[in-house]
Structure formats: C-alpha cells, structure tokens
Amino acid sequence: MEYTIPETQKVVLIDGVGGYDIIKYENYPVPLISDKDILIKNKYTGVNYIESYFRKGLYPCEKPYVLGREATGVIVAKGKDVTNFETGDQVAYISNSTFAQYTKFPSEGTIMKLPSGTSDEKMKLYAAGLLQALTALSFTNEAYHVKKGDYILVYAAAGGVGLILNQLLRMKDAHAIAVASTYEKLETAKDYGAEFLIDSSKEDILTRVLEITDGKGVDASFDSVGKDTFDTTLAALKRKGVFVSFGNASGLIPPFSINRLSPKNITLLRPQLYGYIAEPEEWKYYTNKFVDLIDSKKLNIKIYKTYPLKDYNVAAADIESRKTIGKLVLEIPQ
Structure with missing residues (x-):
C-alpha cells in the first residue's frame, strides 16, 4: 500500500516560554525518515498536563517545539530496513511531537501494532488511555506495589491518571482515598472505584486521612500536585509509607532536608513512566495488560472531550x- 506524503503538515508547537499566546497552529515540514524509521499519519493524540511544563519553562526544550506525547495512527511510509511493520498498519505509540499530522518514529520502541480494522472509536480510546494507563499500571506495581487492604491517597482523583488509579486500586482490593476539588469530581471518582472522598476545597486533607485510617496514615500516596501538597502528603503517610511524587500541577517542590523522611522511615520516589518501559519485555508486559483491561472492559477510560488539533x-x-474530568483528546485533521 502506497500513500502520498505531502512536504508540509499542520502541527501545534511552542516558540517561546509563556502563556497560551505562544501556542501556534501552523505549517511545518513533514519529517524525513531514515532506513530504520517509520512515518505515522496520526489520527488521535492525548492531551497531557506535562505540555504546560514545557510551555512555562519548567522543563527546558529547544524551540520551536512540537508538543504531544502519545497517539494512534497508520503507518504511511517505512525505511528499507524496517521488517516488523508494513504501510497500512494501525499503531498506538508513545513519543514526542504527536500534535502533528505526521510523526517520525523508530521501528523499535514504545509502539504497538493494533488489530487490522481497529475502529476510529477504539483508536481514540487507545490514544486517550495509553500513556496514563501505563503510568498507573507501572506505578502501582513498581513505584509502590499495592497490596490488598492498603490505604492509598490519590490526588487529582478525577483526572486521567486518577480515574485509572481508582480502578486499579479497586481491582487490587485496596482502599482508594480520592482527593478532588468539587462534588462532581468526587462523585466521578467514586463511580470509578474510589472508596473514600475528600473535598480539598472544603475539608482538611490530613484531618480526613487520619480519620479514615484511625490515625495511622496511608500506606502510600500518588501525588501529582507537587508543591502545594508536599507537606500534607508527608504528614499523611504512615510509618514506612511510600511517597510517589509524579507531577508539578501546583509548581515544583522546593528543596528540602532529606532528614524529614527519617522520623517515619518514609520512602520517596520521583518516577517516570519511561523508567519502567525502557526494555522491550517491559513495554510488552504493560501494553498487554493495558489491552487486556480495555478489551475485557475491566478498565474504563473516561474521555472528557475531543477537540480538533x-x-x-x-x-x-x-x-x-482544573475543571475537567477524565482525559482530553485531540483529533488530527486527515
């Protein structure tokens, strides 16, 4: 199967550091592939909070910088040394520069072939869930191996990762304590498996955690908020508790004395997904789990809204x- 590849494409990029005004939707060259690359024509791509960190300068990047972290699409060209994919194959993958009509990607790596004839709706679902589901799966197995009966504090519990965490914790017979800022978000978190609810706009998080756990604190916390919740999370953990910090929604955590971890023998991690899926067998393990959970409908990915690129x-x-619930998706113009 042969496709006509244009010289230019539409992309979303940033050309500086600042507010929404530096986000540009414009023409950009279609990347040229090498002998070991494939070219993917994207269909859907997920929106992730991390993009704001690049725009605001929290994470450095060269400019102009095409945004995006995950996508689904179809292979429209391949290098002469590529043997594991064919043009026409539908794929889901994790990569930079997916807010684009076309993305260049190596034929080996964080990419999986989808069944032939995968529907548009399924393509959207994979694009919405891939990055965040693999994050939640690997974090609950490796950053902190969740056990039956554990009490787990989940921030942003109605966000994309939060809703998946709630479901995985329920599957593991753990107690998810969901933190969110509105009644609607908390009700959604409950629908997706959270057992206990804390309204951060009206309740003191630490007080409620200690009430729920009979004063013991939680076994672990998955904290994507960052600066504003750091002290609360430290206080909410039980002796030998595990602090999994994986986001900066409120800003970077300021430097602190490591001795603060000693009184309760706290374990503090700052993991990223790529550290758990770097090897081919790791990628295969977690993507197989993801696909099985989606196909069996044990895991539901809530899509808040689909926007044009x-x-x-x-x-x-x-x-x-902070008004959205679930995952935001971009549809790529064809």
Missing part, C-alpha cells in the same frame, strides 16, 4: 483550569 490552546486552558 487547531483548538489545542482551548484544551490547554481547560485542563489547566
């Missing part, structure tokens, strides 16, 4: 407003 600036404002 050109409206990423609207999606960015929505997700950063």
Whole structure:
C-alpha cells in the first residue's frame, strides 16, 4: 500500500516560554525518515498536563517545539530496513511531537501494532488511555506495589491518571482515598472505584486521612500536585509509607532536608513512566495488560472531550483550569 506524503503538515508547537499566546497552529515540514524509521499519519493524540511544563519553562526544550506525547495512527511510509511493520498498519505509540499530522518514529520502541480494522472509536480510546494507563499500571506495581487492604491517597482523583488509579486500586482490593476539588469530581471518582472522598476545597486533607485510617496514615500516596501538597502528603503517610511524587500541577517542590523522611522511615520516589518501559519485555508486559483491561472492559477510560488539533490552546486552558474530568483528546485533521 502506497500513500502520498505531502512536504508540509499542520502541527501545534511552542516558540517561546509563556502563556497560551505562544501556542501556534501552523505549517511545518513533514519529517524525513531514515532506513530504520517509520512515518505515522496520526489520527488521535492525548492531551497531557506535562505540555504546560514545557510551555512555562519548567522543563527546558529547544524551540520551536512540537508538543504531544502519545497517539494512534497508520503507518504511511517505512525505511528499507524496517521488517516488523508494513504501510497500512494501525499503531498506538508513545513519543514526542504527536500534535502533528505526521510523526517520525523508530521501528523499535514504545509502539504497538493494533488489530487490522481497529475502529476510529477504539483508536481514540487507545490514544486517550495509553500513556496514563501505563503510568498507573507501572506505578502501582513498581513505584509502590499495592497490596490488598492498603490505604492509598490519590490526588487529582478525577483526572486521567486518577480515574485509572481508582480502578486499579479497586481491582487490587485496596482502599482508594480520592482527593478532588468539587462534588462532581468526587462523585466521578467514586463511580470509578474510589472508596473514600475528600473535598480539598472544603475539608482538611490530613484531618480526613487520619480519620479514615484511625490515625495511622496511608500506606502510600500518588501525588501529582507537587508543591502545594508536599507537606500534607508527608504528614499523611504512615510509618514506612511510600511517597510517589509524579507531577508539578501546583509548581515544583522546593528543596528540602532529606532528614524529614527519617522520623517515619518514609520512602520517596520521583518516577517516570519511561523508567519502567525502557526494555522491550517491559513495554510488552504493560501494553498487554493495558489491552487486556480495555478489551475485557475491566478498565474504563473516561474521555472528557475531543477537540480538533487547531483548538489545542482551548484544551490547554481547560485542563489547566482544573475543571475537567477524565482525559482530553485531540483529533488530527486527515
């Protein structure tokens, strides 16, 4: 199967550091592939909070910088040394630069072939869930191996990762304590498996955690908020508790004395997904789990809204407003 590849494409990029005004939707060259690369024509791509860190300068990057972290699409060209994929194959993958009509990707890596004839709806679901589901799966197995009966504190419990964490914790017979800022978010978290609910706009998180755990504290916390919740999370953990810090939604955690971990023998981790899926067997293990959970409908991915690629600036404002529930998705123009 042969495809006509244009010289230019539409992408979403940033050309500086700042607000939403530096987000550009414009023409950009289609990347040229080497003998070991494939070229993917994207269909859907997921919106992730991490993009705001690049835009705001928390994470450095060369400019202009095409945004995006995950996508689904179809292979439209391949290098002469590529033997494991064919043009026409539908794929889901994790990569930079997916807010684009075309993405260049090595034929080996964080990419999986989808069944022939995968529907548009399934393509959207994989694009919405891939990065965050693999994050939640690997974190609950490796960053902290969740056990039956554990009490786990989950921040942003109605976000993309949060809703998946709630479901995985329920599957493991653990007690998910969901933290969110509105009644609607907490009700959604409950629908997705959270057992205990804390309204951070009205309740003191630490007080409620100690009430729920009979004063003992939680076994672990998955904290994507960062600066604003660091002290609360430390206080909410039980002796030998595990602090999994994986986000900066409120800003970077300031430097602190490591001795603060000693009184309760706290374990503090700052993991990233790539550290758990770097080897081919790791990628295969977690993607197989993800596909099995989706196909068996044991795991539900809640899509808040699908936006056209050109409206990423609207999606960015929505997700950063903390008003969204679930995952935001961009549809790529064909």
